[in-house]
Amino acid sequence: MAFDVAAEAYGRFMGRYSEPLGPVFAEWAGVHRGDRVLDVGCGPGALTAELVARVGVGHVAAVDPSAPFVESVRARFPGLEVHRAPAEQLPFDDGGFDRTLAQLVVHFMQDPVTGIGEMARVTRRGGLVAACTWDLGGHRSPLDPMWDAVRRMDPLVSDESHLAGAREGHLAELATAAGLLDVETTELSVTVTHPDFDEWWEPYTLGVGPAGDYVASLDPRGREVLREECRSGFPADEPFEVTAVAWAVRGRA
Known part of the structure; x- marks a missing residue:
């Protein structure tokens, strides 16, 4: 699935969780200076920023199928090698990287086994391949407050809990x-403080990902009903925290 939305919209929607997740994931993947690292499905650069900080822009490459994201990352990190391509067709030679990472991407690969296999192909023998995905199957993702509200209204809704890597053990x-x-495998978690409900809700109206698509599919009355159902799960007009848990996997090529 390609996210053909503005990088700024994605950042407001998911960046508030993916940016703090990046350092936790990179640390677990053992990224350190001297490594040549590939960021697969880089999006607007949440993980890329952490990789560049750790090893330098000349030791990082990135790839994403979304044209707006590729353009954003190129502008954000001058000199970075960036390509537009899906995980299943990585435009790199065999064994060119020490570590290849995919943060919050396996969910949306058309063929996850092929995508992870491509990540292994471009990683040197004995190098590390790592991926992480939100625990949508266990209802511990940052999106679950919204999907929980939807399920209370429509128990038969098709949410994101069926996506690849969303349930315990599937990434492995x-x-x-x-x-x-x-x-x-392990679990990774981040906790994000939201100043108020409106700051939490507004990015869901930007049409990003399956959750944004669902909200966009509702008529104005339906969106307002969902908004109020979501609001009932949070404190009124005061800061609150959302803790998000991701499954993570790593292995050797």
């Missing part, structure tokens, strides 16, 4: 099927 299954060795 995909990584093993893709041929990774010494596969390990």
